[in-house]
Amino acid sequence: MDKSVNIVGLGRHMKKNILPCLLELGVDIESITTRSKEKAQAEINYLGLTTYLYDDVDVMLRESKSDYVIIVVPMEEAYALVMKCLQANKKVFVEKPCGMSYTQAKNIYDCSIENSIPVFVGFMKRYAPCYQKMKEIIEQGNLGSVQSFDAHFNVDASAFCKTDKDFMYAVGIHFIDLLQHLFGEIKQVKILKNNAGQGTSYVLILRMNQGVVGTLSLENRAPWTRESEGITCTLDDGFIQSKELNEFVIHRNTDEENGWQTLSEMDTVYRENYTPASGTLKDVYLRGFMQELKQFFNDEIEVTNDNMKTTEIIENILEQLK
The missing domain is CATH 3.40.50.720 (NAD(P)-binding Rossmann-like Domain)
Incomplete structure (x- = not known):
């Protein structure tokens, strides 16, 4: 380059x-x-x-x-x-x-x-292969329209997130941006919080601009030093799932009249490829860092207000948490 x-x-x-x-x-x-x-x-x-x-x-x-x-x-x-x-x-x-x-x-x-x-x-999750695949399937429309989603992002960010504001701007913002990228603008958000014990748990209930509804669970607790994340998205004719950045599942409804009598259910599963050649760069590809930087150096990118819209949602959340 x-x-x-x-x-x-x-x-x-x-x-x-x-x-x-x-x-x-x-x-x-x-x-x-x-x-x-x-x-x-x-x-x-x-x-x-x-x-x-x-x-x-x-x-x-x-x-x-x-x-x-x-x-x-x-x-x-x-x-x-x-x-x-x-x-x-x-x-x-x-x-x-x-x-x-x-x-x-x-x-x-x-x-x-x-x-x-x-x-x-640097909202790299947009560029992670599993979420790019999810957006591709949604936009193809072969499974109908999105109706709902269930997302989670569990981490231990206690070393650098001491307040709700720290966590939402450093961690939660990733998934707020990602969900708007996948499902449209957030038009309504309600948040629940539990800070009993050591750490904090948040649950967001969301309605998007096209009527899609969903939940986002965010954890900032010690058990999640091994991060966990994923999204299950329900459409008219099936569901799609991302699992831990390295697996993506597509399930289509069966149309067999007595499908329960046979092996009629089928999933298509995408997984990452393990080879000695993957070396140390595999992580930055699966997390989306490499792809976002390629995009940054693309001189055709345009000015957008995506960051402003995401920040507005974060401010709404923080106001509710006061």
Whole structure:
């Protein structure tokens, strides 16, 4: 890929997920900006990278030649950096959330419109193969219309999510965006919460703009250090299921009159392919990181208000949790 990029932030997510994708895609790392050039130098030496280091974003934006910036920083810091990049006419990829309030999200959208520059928010679940397959089946229409869904996302995010706001903006936002991507805009949301014991459980009851109804269960508790996620979607003539990012099931209704007398039920099951060649990159493909970065460097992407709409739902949820 004949692209170059400036990176802002060199934390764990950047090193474990984003950088491996960039290197696999052949993207040139023009520069890395961090708080400490000395620490960053030690990191890039360990990673075997050669690039220019900055400790001042403003200087980087003045001197950089690349049109692209990737921002992966603590979520409270992202807003100001995105605004600076837009004002410098840079195309921005930023890890979610892109703004810690509806006002901030709208300001970014307005600035993006004004400068005709899209901001790409790192909602990688849209690009995970299992959810891309789900969207494909829904849009094909061979199983009729979607009627309902049941989704869950269970994690232990206690190390970095101490409040409802932390969790919804760092974790819950992923599935809020994904469900709107799959089933349309959320028009109504009700939330239940249980914070007994250690951790918190949330259940959201949702109605989408086309009448589809569904539930989303979110867990932030110690048993879920092994993350678990999935969606079961019921349509007119069957159901589809994603299971743990590595399995997807399609079930079609049987039309045999006495199907119960035979083996008339059939599922089509897609699973990932295990081979020695999959190496260390398999995870970033199945989670959608590789595909989202390919899309970011596609110059045909347009300005959308998806992040603003998702942030508005998060604000609604947080208001109910007060």
